[in-house]
Amino acid sequence: MSALPLHTPLYDWHVAHGGRMVDFAGWAMPVQYSSIIEEHKAIRSAVGIADISHMGRLRFEGPGAAVFLAELLTRRVADMELNQIRYSLVTNDQGGILDDVLVGYYHNSTGQPFFLVVVNASNRAKIVDWVAAHLPCERAERPGQEVVWADVSRLWAMIAVQGPRSVELLQPLINVDLHVMRYYRGAQVSILHPAAQRQGGIISRTGYTGEDGFELSLGADIARAVWEVLIEMGRPLGLVPAGLGARDTLRLEAGMPLYGHELSEQIDPFQAGLGFACHLVGYDFPGREALLKIQGRPPQRLRVGLELFGQRPARQGCPVFSANQAVGEVTSGTYSPTLGKPIAMAYVSPEFAAPGSELQVDVRGRREPARVVELPFYRRKRSRGLSQLSRGLSRFSSDENGTVPFPTAKMGLSPSAETRTQKGSDE
Protein backbone atom coordinates (compact mmCIF):
# COMPACT_ATOMS: atom_id res chain seq x y z
CA MET A 1 0.00 0.00 0.00
CA SER A 2 1.40 3.37 -0.97
CA ALA A 3 2.10 6.10 1.55
CA LEU A 4 -0.19 8.59 -0.17
CA PRO A 5 -3.88 7.76 0.02
CA LEU A 6 -5.27 6.14 -3.11
CA HIS A 7 -7.90 7.93 -5.15
CA THR A 8 -11.06 6.27 -6.41
CA PRO A 9 -12.26 7.18 -9.94
CA LEU A 10 -14.74 9.55 -8.23
CA TYR A 11 -12.15 11.43 -6.16
CA ASP A 12 -12.22 14.59 -8.29
CA TRP A 13 -16.02 14.67 -8.15
CA HIS A 14 -16.01 14.41 -4.35
CA VAL A 15 -13.53 17.26 -3.97
CA ALA A 16 -15.41 19.44 -6.46
CA HIS A 17 -18.69 18.87 -4.59
CA GLY A 18 -17.66 19.66 -1.06
CA GLY A 19 -16.73 16.16 0.05
CA ARG A 20 -14.71 16.29 3.26
CA MET A 21 -11.91 13.93 2.41
CA VAL A 22 -10.37 11.68 5.02
CA ASP A 23 -7.87 8.87 4.85
CA PHE A 24 -9.77 5.60 5.25
CA ALA A 25 -7.86 2.32 4.93
CA GLY A 26 -5.34 3.99 2.64
CA TRP A 27 -7.95 5.71 0.45
CA ALA A 28 -8.96 9.36 0.32
CA MET A 29 -12.71 9.09 0.87
CA PRO A 30 -15.51 11.59 1.59
CA VAL A 31 -16.74 11.32 5.16
CA GLN A 32 -19.64 13.66 4.32
CA TYR A 33 -20.73 16.28 1.80
CA SER A 34 -23.32 18.19 3.79
CA SER A 35 -24.54 16.77 7.09
CA ILE A 36 -24.19 13.14 8.14
CA ILE A 37 -27.71 13.21 9.60
CA GLU A 38 -29.21 14.60 6.39
CA GLU A 39 -27.39 12.05 4.25
CA HIS A 40 -28.50 9.29 6.63
CA LYS A 41 -32.13 10.37 6.53
CA ALA A 42 -32.15 10.66 2.74
CA ILE A 43 -31.15 6.99 2.48
CA ARG A 44 -33.77 5.93 5.04
CA SER A 45 -36.55 7.90 3.34
CA ALA A 46 -35.61 8.22 -0.35
CA VAL A 47 -32.31 7.21 -1.95
CA GLY A 48 -28.63 7.98 -1.66
CA ILE A 49 -25.49 6.98 -3.52
CA ALA A 50 -22.07 6.35 -2.07
CA ASP A 51 -18.68 5.73 -3.62
CA ILE A 52 -17.49 2.34 -2.38
CA SER A 53 -14.76 1.90 -4.96
CA HIS A 54 -12.29 1.43 -2.12
CA MET A 55 -13.78 -2.00 -1.44
CA GLY A 56 -11.43 -4.74 -2.56
CA ARG A 57 -12.68 -6.96 -5.38
CA LEU A 58 -11.00 -10.23 -6.24
CA ARG A 59 -12.09 -12.17 -9.29
CA PHE A 60 -11.66 -15.92 -9.60
CA GLU A 61 -12.29 -18.10 -12.61
CA GLY A 62 -11.32 -21.41 -14.08
CA PRO A 63 -12.53 -24.96 -13.44
CA GLY A 64 -10.97 -25.06 -9.98
CA ALA A 65 -12.29 -21.70 -8.75
CA ALA A 66 -15.37 -22.98 -6.90
CA VAL A 67 -13.47 -25.65 -4.98
CA PHE A 68 -10.61 -23.30 -4.21
CA LEU A 69 -12.99 -20.74 -2.71
CA ALA A 70 -14.86 -23.48 -0.83
CA GLU A 71 -11.51 -24.35 0.73
CA LEU A 72 -10.81 -20.73 1.63
CA LEU A 73 -14.13 -19.34 2.85
CA THR A 74 -16.26 -20.41 5.82
CA ARG A 75 -19.42 -20.48 3.73
CA ARG A 76 -20.41 -23.12 1.19
CA VAL A 77 -19.50 -21.96 -2.31
CA ALA A 78 -19.55 -25.04 -4.53
CA ASP A 79 -23.37 -25.24 -4.52
CA MET A 80 -24.01 -21.57 -5.33
CA GLU A 81 -26.51 -20.84 -8.06
CA LEU A 82 -25.80 -18.45 -10.90
CA ASN A 83 -26.19 -14.82 -9.74
CA GLN A 84 -26.30 -15.81 -6.10
CA ILE A 85 -24.34 -13.94 -3.43
CA ARG A 86 -23.40 -15.14 0.02
CA TYR A 87 -22.00 -13.44 3.08
CA SER A 88 -18.93 -15.32 4.26
CA LEU A 89 -15.95 -15.03 6.52
CA VAL A 90 -12.29 -15.72 5.98
CA THR A 91 -10.78 -17.23 9.10
CA ASN A 92 -7.23 -18.02 10.12
CA ASP A 93 -6.13 -21.44 11.38
CA GLN A 94 -7.22 -20.50 14.91
CA GLY A 95 -10.73 -19.55 13.76
CA GLY A 96 -10.10 -15.80 14.18
CA ILE A 97 -11.78 -13.57 11.62
CA LEU A 98 -9.44 -12.30 8.89
CA ASP A 99 -12.24 -10.59 6.99
CA ASP A 100 -15.92 -10.67 6.20
CA VAL A 101 -16.70 -10.82 2.50
CA LEU A 102 -19.43 -11.19 -0.06
CA VAL A 103 -18.90 -13.89 -2.65
CA GLY A 104 -20.95 -13.74 -5.84
CA TYR A 105 -21.23 -16.23 -8.70
CA TYR A 106 -21.81 -14.75 -12.13
CA HIS A 107 -21.46 -15.39 -15.84
CA ASN A 108 -19.75 -12.74 -17.90
CA SER A 109 -21.22 -11.46 -21.16
CA THR A 110 -19.78 -14.43 -23.08
CA GLY A 111 -21.17 -16.96 -20.63
CA GLN A 112 -17.94 -17.69 -18.78
CA PRO A 113 -18.50 -18.31 -15.08
CA PHE A 114 -16.55 -16.40 -12.46
CA PHE A 115 -16.66 -15.58 -8.77
CA LEU A 116 -16.33 -12.10 -7.34
CA VAL A 117 -15.19 -11.79 -3.74
CA VAL A 118 -15.70 -8.33 -2.22
CA VAL A 119 -13.37 -7.70 0.72
CA ASN A 120 -12.93 -4.80 3.12
CA ALA A 121 -10.61 -2.05 1.92
CA SER A 122 -8.67 -2.30 5.17
CA ASN A 123 -8.06 -6.02 4.59
CA ARG A 124 -7.40 -6.11 0.86
CA ALA A 125 -3.63 -6.49 1.10
CA LYS A 126 -3.97 -9.13 3.82
CA ILE A 127 -6.51 -11.18 1.88
CA VAL A 128 -4.54 -10.92 -1.36
CA ASP A 129 -1.53 -12.32 0.53
CA TRP A 130 -3.72 -15.00 2.12
CA VAL A 131 -5.04 -16.09 -1.29
CA ALA A 132 -1.56 -16.14 -2.77
CA ALA A 133 -0.27 -18.23 0.11
CA HIS A 134 -3.04 -20.79 -0.41
CA LEU A 135 -2.79 -20.81 -4.16
CA PRO A 136 0.77 -21.68 -5.15
CA CYS A 137 1.47 -22.39 -8.82
CA GLU A 138 1.14 -26.15 -8.46
CA ARG A 139 -2.34 -25.67 -7.02
CA ALA A 140 -3.39 -22.94 -9.47
CA GLU A 141 -2.27 -24.99 -12.46
CA ARG A 142 -3.43 -28.44 -11.38
CA PRO A 143 -4.73 -29.97 -14.65
CA GLY A 144 -8.49 -29.69 -14.88
CA GLN A 145 -8.68 -27.60 -11.70
CA GLU A 146 -6.99 -24.44 -12.83
CA VAL A 147 -7.68 -21.22 -10.97
CA VAL A 148 -7.00 -17.81 -12.46
CA TRP A 149 -7.50 -14.85 -10.20
CA ALA A 150 -6.88 -11.12 -10.08
CA ASP A 151 -7.34 -8.18 -7.77
CA VAL A 152 -9.53 -5.98 -9.95
CA SER A 153 -10.14 -3.32 -7.30
CA ARG A 154 -8.35 -0.60 -9.22
CA LEU A 155 -9.96 -1.44 -12.57
CA TRP A 156 -13.53 -1.16 -11.37
CA ALA A 157 -15.41 1.46 -9.48
CA MET A 158 -18.27 0.50 -7.16
CA ILE A 159 -21.31 2.59 -6.35
CA ALA A 160 -23.81 1.82 -3.59
CA VAL A 161 -27.37 2.88 -4.38
CA GLN A 162 -29.36 2.59 -1.16
CA GLY A 163 -32.81 3.57 -0.01
CA PRO A 164 -36.47 2.75 -0.64
CA ARG A 165 -36.43 4.52 -4.02
CA SER A 166 -33.39 2.61 -5.34
CA VAL A 167 -35.35 0.50 -7.82
CA GLU A 168 -37.11 3.58 -9.13
CA LEU A 169 -33.78 5.31 -9.69
CA LEU A 170 -31.85 2.43 -11.20
CA GLN A 171 -34.41 0.55 -13.26
CA PRO A 172 -34.30 2.89 -16.29
CA LEU A 173 -30.54 2.34 -16.48
CA ILE A 174 -30.41 -1.44 -16.12
CA ASN A 175 -31.47 -4.10 -18.61
CA VAL A 176 -32.78 -6.64 -16.10
CA ASP A 177 -35.95 -6.41 -14.01
CA LEU A 178 -34.80 -5.08 -10.65
CA HIS A 179 -38.27 -5.39 -9.12
CA VAL A 180 -37.95 -9.15 -9.08
CA MET A 181 -34.27 -9.36 -8.21
CA ARG A 182 -34.13 -10.97 -4.81
CA TYR A 183 -32.02 -9.88 -1.87
CA TYR A 184 -28.51 -11.34 -2.14
CA ARG A 185 -28.88 -11.92 -5.87
CA GLY A 186 -27.12 -10.08 -8.65
CA ALA A 187 -26.52 -10.08 -12.37
CA GLN A 188 -24.10 -9.12 -15.07
CA VAL A 189 -26.01 -6.30 -16.75
CA SER A 190 -25.89 -3.68 -19.47
CA ILE A 191 -26.01 -0.05 -18.39
CA LEU A 192 -28.56 1.62 -20.62
CA HIS A 193 -27.06 5.07 -20.98
CA PRO A 194 -24.61 6.65 -23.43
CA ALA A 195 -22.45 7.61 -20.43
CA ALA A 196 -21.65 3.93 -19.97
CA GLN A 197 -20.19 3.69 -23.49
CA ARG A 198 -21.84 0.31 -24.05
CA GLN A 199 -20.01 -1.18 -21.11
CA GLY A 200 -21.65 -3.58 -18.74
CA GLY A 201 -21.48 -3.92 -15.01
CA ILE A 202 -22.35 -6.19 -12.15
CA ILE A 203 -25.29 -5.27 -9.99
CA SER A 204 -26.33 -6.95 -6.76
CA ARG A 205 -29.22 -6.41 -4.36
CA THR A 206 -26.93 -5.98 -1.38
CA GLY A 207 -25.88 -3.18 0.88
CA TYR A 208 -24.61 -2.00 4.21
CA THR A 209 -27.41 0.27 5.35
CA GLY A 210 -30.34 -1.95 6.38
CA GLU A 211 -32.33 -0.37 3.56
CA ASP A 212 -33.34 -1.79 0.19
CA GLY A 213 -30.67 -1.10 -2.38
CA PHE A 214 -28.04 -2.23 -4.81
CA GLU A 215 -24.31 -2.20 -5.34
CA LEU A 216 -23.04 -1.58 -8.86
CA SER A 217 -19.55 -2.46 -10.05
CA LEU A 218 -18.53 -0.78 -13.29
CA GLY A 219 -15.45 0.23 -15.22
CA ALA A 220 -13.32 2.90 -13.59
CA ASP A 221 -13.31 4.92 -16.82
CA ILE A 222 -17.10 5.35 -16.95
CA ALA A 223 -17.69 5.65 -13.20
CA ARG A 224 -17.82 9.42 -12.99
CA ALA A 225 -20.14 9.80 -15.98
CA VAL A 226 -22.55 7.18 -14.61
CA TRP A 227 -22.36 8.70 -11.11
CA GLU A 228 -23.34 12.08 -12.57
CA VAL A 229 -26.25 10.48 -14.43
CA LEU A 230 -27.45 8.99 -11.12
CA ILE A 231 -27.15 12.37 -9.39
CA GLU A 232 -29.16 14.01 -12.17
CA MET A 233 -31.86 11.32 -12.40
CA GLY A 234 -32.08 11.03 -8.64
CA ARG A 235 -32.61 14.69 -7.90
CA PRO A 236 -36.42 14.57 -8.28
CA LEU A 237 -36.47 11.48 -6.03
CA GLY A 238 -34.63 13.23 -3.19
CA LEU A 239 -31.25 11.66 -3.87
CA VAL A 240 -28.18 12.88 -2.04
CA PRO A 241 -24.60 11.63 -2.24
CA ALA A 242 -23.58 10.10 1.07
CA GLY A 243 -20.17 9.74 2.66
CA LEU A 244 -18.59 7.24 4.99
CA GLY A 245 -20.08 9.02 8.02
CA ALA A 246 -23.65 8.20 7.02
CA ARG A 247 -22.66 4.69 5.96
CA ASP A 248 -21.36 4.14 9.49
CA THR A 249 -24.50 5.38 11.26
CA LEU A 250 -26.68 3.42 8.83
CA ARG A 251 -24.83 0.12 9.28
CA LEU A 252 -24.78 0.60 13.05
CA GLU A 253 -28.55 1.06 13.17
CA ALA A 254 -28.83 -2.05 11.00
CA GLY A 255 -26.68 -3.96 13.52
CA MET A 256 -24.09 -4.86 10.90
CA PRO A 257 -20.56 -5.56 12.12
CA LEU A 258 -17.59 -3.59 10.81
CA TYR A 259 -14.13 -5.07 10.56
CA GLY A 260 -11.74 -3.37 12.99
CA HIS A 261 -14.65 -2.76 15.35
CA GLU A 262 -16.87 -5.81 15.85
CA LEU A 263 -14.61 -8.15 13.88
CA SER A 264 -10.93 -8.94 14.27
CA GLU A 265 -8.52 -11.86 14.33
CA GLN A 266 -9.08 -12.05 18.10
CA ILE A 267 -12.82 -12.59 17.67
CA ASP A 268 -14.38 -15.84 16.51
CA PRO A 269 -17.55 -16.02 14.39
CA PHE A 270 -19.71 -17.42 17.19
CA GLN A 271 -18.93 -14.56 19.54
CA ALA A 272 -19.77 -12.18 16.72
CA GLY A 273 -23.13 -13.84 16.11
CA LEU A 274 -22.00 -14.98 12.66
CA GLY A 275 -22.22 -18.73 13.19
CA PHE A 276 -24.73 -18.87 10.32
CA ALA A 277 -21.87 -18.00 7.95
CA CYS A 278 -19.80 -21.04 8.97
CA HIS A 279 -20.44 -24.40 7.35
CA LEU A 280 -18.19 -26.70 9.29
CA VAL A 281 -19.02 -29.89 7.41
CA GLY A 282 -17.86 -30.47 3.88
CA TYR A 283 -14.94 -28.57 2.43
CA ASP A 284 -11.96 -28.06 4.68
CA PHE A 285 -10.98 -24.40 5.02
CA PRO A 286 -8.42 -22.74 7.31
CA GLY A 287 -9.92 -22.52 10.78
CA ARG A 288 -12.57 -25.21 10.27
CA GLU A 289 -11.18 -27.59 12.87
CA ALA A 290 -10.60 -24.77 15.34
CA LEU A 291 -14.16 -23.57 14.80
CA LEU A 292 -15.54 -27.07 15.44
CA LYS A 293 -13.86 -26.97 18.86
CA ILE A 294 -14.89 -23.38 19.56
CA GLN A 295 -18.48 -24.18 18.62
CA GLY A 296 -18.61 -26.84 21.34
CA ARG A 297 -17.48 -24.50 24.09
CA PRO A 298 -19.53 -21.78 25.77
CA PRO A 299 -18.49 -18.39 24.34
CA GLN A 300 -16.51 -16.02 26.56
CA ARG A 301 -18.28 -12.96 25.21
CA LEU A 302 -21.05 -12.06 22.80
CA ARG A 303 -21.81 -9.18 20.51
CA VAL A 304 -24.78 -7.15 21.71
CA GLY A 305 -26.61 -3.93 20.96
CA LEU A 306 -26.78 -1.21 23.61
CA GLU A 307 -29.18 1.70 23.91
CA LEU A 308 -27.97 4.52 26.13
CA PHE A 309 -30.43 6.48 28.23
CA GLY A 310 -28.45 9.74 28.27
CA GLN A 311 -27.36 12.00 25.44
CA ARG A 312 -23.65 11.15 25.36
CA PRO A 313 -22.74 8.56 22.73
CA ALA A 314 -20.42 5.73 23.77
CA ARG A 315 -17.46 5.17 21.48
CA GLN A 316 -15.14 2.30 20.58
CA GLY A 317 -13.08 1.24 23.59
CA CYS A 318 -15.48 2.46 26.29
CA PRO A 319 -15.58 -0.12 29.12
CA VAL A 320 -18.94 -1.69 30.00
CA PHE A 321 -19.89 -2.36 33.63
CA SER A 322 -22.51 -4.17 35.63
CA ALA A 323 -22.39 -2.48 39.04
CA ASN A 324 -18.64 -2.42 39.69
CA GLN A 325 -17.79 -5.44 37.58
CA ALA A 326 -16.19 -4.86 34.18
CA VAL A 327 -18.19 -7.04 31.79
CA GLY A 328 -17.17 -5.89 28.33
CA GLU A 329 -16.20 -3.17 25.89
CA VAL A 330 -17.91 -1.02 23.29
CA THR A 331 -16.76 -1.68 19.70
CA SER A 332 -18.81 0.99 17.87
CA GLY A 333 -21.03 3.76 19.09
CA THR A 334 -22.80 6.76 17.68
CA TYR A 335 -25.93 8.84 17.85
CA SER A 336 -28.73 7.14 15.94
CA PRO A 337 -30.38 9.68 13.63
CA THR A 338 -33.43 7.43 13.22
CA LEU A 339 -33.97 6.65 16.91
CA GLY A 340 -32.76 10.03 18.18
CA LYS A 341 -30.57 8.54 20.88
CA PRO A 342 -27.12 7.04 21.34
CA ILE A 343 -26.65 3.41 20.29
CA ALA A 344 -23.63 1.14 20.46
CA MET A 345 -22.43 -2.37 19.83
CA ALA A 346 -20.32 -4.10 22.45
CA TYR A 347 -18.89 -7.44 23.46
CA VAL A 348 -20.05 -8.50 26.92
CA SER A 349 -19.87 -11.64 29.05
CA PRO A 350 -22.71 -14.02 28.08
CA GLU A 351 -24.49 -13.65 31.44
CA PHE A 352 -25.04 -9.95 30.64
CA ALA A 353 -25.90 -10.40 26.97
CA ALA A 354 -29.64 -10.99 27.27
CA PRO A 355 -31.87 -8.20 25.95
CA GLY A 356 -33.07 -6.12 28.87
CA SER A 357 -29.82 -6.41 30.87
CA GLU A 358 -29.16 -3.09 32.58
CA LEU A 359 -25.51 -2.04 32.26
CA GLN A 360 -23.40 1.11 32.40
CA VAL A 361 -20.89 2.40 29.89
CA ASP A 362 -17.89 4.39 31.08
CA VAL A 363 -17.84 7.32 28.66
CA ARG A 364 -14.64 9.27 29.35
CA GLY A 365 -14.82 8.75 33.08
CA ARG A 366 -18.58 9.07 33.59
CA ARG A 367 -20.93 6.13 33.86
CA GLU A 368 -23.83 6.29 31.45
CA PRO A 369 -26.74 3.88 31.98
CA ALA A 370 -27.46 1.53 29.09
CA ARG A 371 -29.64 -1.44 28.26
CA VAL A 372 -28.95 -4.46 26.08
CA VAL A 373 -31.39 -4.53 23.16
CA GLU A 374 -31.90 -6.94 20.32
CA LEU A 375 -30.06 -6.26 17.07
CA PRO A 376 -30.76 -4.66 14.70
CA PHE A 377 -31.69 -1.32 16.21
CA TYR A 378 -33.55 -0.47 13.04
CA ARG A 379 -35.48 -2.79 10.74
CA ARG A 380 -36.98 -1.44 7.56
CA LYS A 381 -40.66 -1.90 6.88
CA ARG A 382 -41.14 -4.83 4.53
CA SER A 383 -44.52 -3.86 3.08
CA ARG A 384 -42.94 -2.01 0.18
CA GLY A 385 -40.64 -4.89 -0.61
CA LEU A 386 -43.49 -7.39 -0.56
CA SER A 387 -45.68 -5.31 -2.83
CA GLN A 388 -42.76 -4.94 -5.21
CA LEU A 389 -42.25 -8.67 -5.23
CA SER A 390 -45.93 -9.24 -5.91
CA ARG A 391 -45.95 -6.70 -8.73
CA GLY A 392 -42.89 -8.20 -10.26
CA LEU A 393 -44.24 -11.66 -9.86
CA SER A 394 -47.43 -10.90 -11.71
CA ARG A 395 -45.41 -10.33 -14.86
CA PHE A 396 -44.34 -13.93 -14.75
CA SER A 397 -47.68 -15.25 -13.68
CA SER A 398 -50.41 -16.41 -16.01
CA ASP A 399 -52.82 -15.84 -13.17
CA GLU A 400 -53.95 -12.29 -13.93
CA ASN A 401 -57.11 -12.28 -11.83
CA GLY A 402 -55.37 -10.57 -8.97
CA THR A 403 -54.58 -13.50 -6.76
CA VAL A 404 -50.86 -13.77 -6.57
CA PRO A 405 -49.66 -17.15 -5.47
CA PHE A 406 -46.94 -17.58 -2.92
CA PRO A 407 -43.77 -16.62 -4.75
CA THR A 408 -41.98 -19.93 -4.31
CA ALA A 409 -44.70 -21.76 -6.20
CA LYS A 410 -44.30 -19.87 -9.46
CA MET A 411 -40.72 -18.73 -9.38
CA GLY A 412 -39.11 -21.88 -8.20
CA LEU A 413 -37.46 -20.12 -5.31
CA SER A 414 -36.38 -22.78 -2.92
CA PRO A 415 -36.99 -21.66 0.64
CA SER A 416 -33.96 -23.62 1.77
CA ALA A 417 -32.23 -23.24 5.07
CA GLU A 418 -29.58 -21.39 3.13
CA THR A 419 -32.01 -18.68 2.04
CA ARG A 420 -33.34 -18.27 5.54
CA THR A 421 -29.95 -17.92 7.14
CA GLN A 422 -28.94 -15.37 4.53
CA LYS A 423 -31.89 -13.23 5.43
CA GLY A 424 -30.93 -13.69 9.03
CA SER A 425 -27.51 -12.38 8.21
CA ASP A 426 -28.76 -8.95 7.39
CA GLU A 427 -31.86 -8.59 9.43
Next chain:
Amino acid sequence: MATPPSKDLLYSKTHEWCRVEAGPASGKTATVGLSAFALQALTDLVFLDLPPVGREVKAGQPFGEIESVKAVSDLYSPVDGQVAAVNAEAAKRLDHLADDPYGAGWLIKVKITDEAALADLLDEAAYQKQCEEEQH
Protein backbone atom coordinates in the same frame (compact mmCIF):
# COMPACT_ATOMS: atom_id res chain seq x y z
CA MET B 1 -30.31 36.70 12.21
CA ALA B 2 -26.76 35.80 13.05
CA THR B 3 -24.64 38.27 14.94
CA PRO B 4 -21.56 38.98 12.81
CA PRO B 5 -18.17 38.57 14.48
CA SER B 6 -17.21 41.98 15.80
CA LYS B 7 -13.82 43.63 16.00
CA ASP B 8 -13.70 43.17 19.77
CA LEU B 9 -13.54 39.36 19.64
CA LEU B 10 -10.45 37.43 20.58
CA TYR B 11 -9.86 33.81 19.58
CA SER B 12 -7.95 30.83 20.89
CA LYS B 13 -6.04 28.59 18.50
CA THR B 14 -8.56 25.90 19.43
CA HIS B 15 -11.45 27.94 17.91
CA GLU B 16 -13.11 29.37 21.00
CA TRP B 17 -13.97 33.07 20.78
CA CYS B 18 -14.24 35.45 23.70
CA ARG B 19 -15.59 38.95 24.18
CA VAL B 20 -14.08 40.77 27.15
CA GLU B 21 -16.19 43.40 28.85
CA ALA B 22 -15.94 45.38 32.06
CA GLY B 23 -18.05 44.40 35.02
CA PRO B 24 -20.43 43.43 36.38
CA ALA B 25 -18.75 44.97 39.45
CA SER B 26 -14.99 45.30 39.48
CA GLY B 27 -12.86 43.35 37.05
CA LYS B 28 -13.71 41.94 33.62
CA THR B 29 -15.98 39.24 32.27
CA ALA B 30 -15.35 37.15 29.17
CA THR B 31 -18.24 35.72 27.14
CA VAL B 32 -17.01 32.51 25.49
CA GLY B 33 -18.33 30.60 22.50
CA LEU B 34 -17.25 28.44 19.60
CA SER B 35 -16.38 30.09 16.28
CA ALA B 36 -18.49 29.77 13.14
CA PHE B 37 -15.56 28.04 11.46
CA ALA B 38 -15.44 25.36 14.18
CA LEU B 39 -19.19 24.81 14.18
CA GLN B 40 -19.21 24.48 10.42
CA ALA B 41 -16.44 21.91 10.62
CA LEU B 42 -18.16 19.90 13.35
CA THR B 43 -21.73 19.56 11.94
CA ASP B 44 -24.31 17.13 13.31
CA LEU B 45 -24.01 18.17 16.96
CA VAL B 46 -25.59 15.76 19.42
CA PHE B 47 -24.28 16.71 22.86
CA LEU B 48 -22.90 19.71 24.71
CA ASP B 49 -21.49 19.51 28.23
CA LEU B 50 -20.92 22.81 30.06
CA PRO B 51 -19.56 23.40 33.58
CA PRO B 52 -21.70 24.59 36.50
CA VAL B 53 -21.62 28.22 37.61
CA GLY B 54 -18.77 28.74 40.06
CA ARG B 55 -16.35 26.26 38.45
CA GLU B 56 -12.76 27.50 38.13
CA VAL B 57 -11.46 27.45 34.55
CA LYS B 58 -7.89 27.84 33.35
CA ALA B 59 -6.74 29.18 30.01
CA GLY B 60 -5.89 26.31 27.67
CA GLN B 61 -7.68 23.75 29.88
CA PRO B 62 -10.94 21.99 28.95
CA PHE B 63 -14.11 23.44 30.45
CA GLY B 64 -16.57 21.21 28.62
CA GLU B 65 -17.11 19.06 25.58
CA ILE B 66 -19.05 19.17 22.38
CA GLU B 67 -19.93 16.04 20.49
CA SER B 68 -21.01 15.45 16.92
CA VAL B 69 -22.20 12.22 15.29
CA LYS B 70 -18.60 11.56 14.31
CA ALA B 71 -16.53 12.57 17.32
CA VAL B 72 -16.20 14.38 20.62
CA SER B 73 -14.11 17.55 21.06
CA ASP B 74 -13.00 19.31 24.21
CA LEU B 75 -13.87 22.96 24.69
CA TYR B 76 -10.89 24.96 25.98
CA SER B 77 -11.15 28.05 28.09
CA PRO B 78 -9.45 31.08 26.53
CA VAL B 79 -9.11 32.78 29.95
CA ASP B 80 -8.41 32.14 33.64
CA GLY B 81 -11.37 32.70 35.90
CA GLN B 82 -14.58 31.46 37.36
CA VAL B 83 -17.74 30.51 35.51
CA ALA B 84 -20.29 33.26 36.15
CA ALA B 85 -23.08 32.16 33.79
CA VAL B 86 -23.93 29.21 31.55
CA ASN B 87 -26.10 29.26 28.44
CA ALA B 88 -28.48 26.38 29.18
CA GLU B 89 -30.42 27.13 26.00
CA ALA B 90 -27.40 26.30 23.83
CA ALA B 91 -27.46 22.63 24.82
CA LYS B 92 -31.19 22.42 24.14
CA ARG B 93 -30.92 23.88 20.66
CA LEU B 94 -27.71 22.33 19.36
CA ASP B 95 -28.89 22.28 15.76
CA HIS B 96 -29.25 26.06 15.95
CA LEU B 97 -25.88 26.77 17.54
CA ALA B 98 -24.30 27.52 14.18
CA ASP B 99 -27.10 29.97 13.28
CA ASP B 100 -25.76 32.63 15.64
CA PRO B 101 -22.43 31.52 17.11
CA TYR B 102 -21.40 35.00 18.30
CA GLY B 103 -24.77 35.98 19.79
CA ALA B 104 -27.38 33.50 21.01
CA GLY B 105 -24.79 30.73 20.66
CA TRP B 106 -22.58 31.89 23.51
CA LEU B 107 -21.62 29.08 25.90
CA ILE B 108 -20.29 30.48 29.20
CA LYS B 109 -19.40 33.78 30.85
CA VAL B 110 -16.21 33.79 32.86
CA LYS B 111 -15.27 36.31 35.57
CA ILE B 112 -11.62 36.83 34.73
CA THR B 113 -9.22 36.41 37.67
CA ASP B 114 -5.97 36.83 35.74
CA GLU B 115 -5.74 38.81 32.51
CA ALA B 116 -2.30 37.50 31.54
CA ALA B 117 -3.70 34.78 29.26
CA LEU B 118 -5.50 37.36 27.12
CA ALA B 119 -2.16 38.26 25.55
CA ASP B 120 -1.97 34.77 23.98
CA LEU B 121 -5.26 35.10 22.11
CA LEU B 122 -5.56 35.90 18.41
CA ASP B 123 -7.32 38.91 16.96
CA GLU B 124 -9.81 38.59 14.10
CA ALA B 125 -7.20 38.90 11.33
CA ALA B 126 -4.79 36.40 12.88
CA TYR B 127 -7.60 33.95 13.51
CA GLN B 128 -8.95 34.21 9.96
CA LYS B 129 -5.44 33.49 8.72
CA GLN B 130 -5.26 30.37 10.88
CA CYS B 131 -8.64 29.17 9.56
CA GLU B 132 -7.54 29.64 5.97
CA GLU B 133 -4.42 27.60 6.64
CA GLU B 134 -6.44 24.82 8.26
CA GLN B 135 -8.68 24.58 5.27
CA HIS B 136 -5.76 23.53 3.10
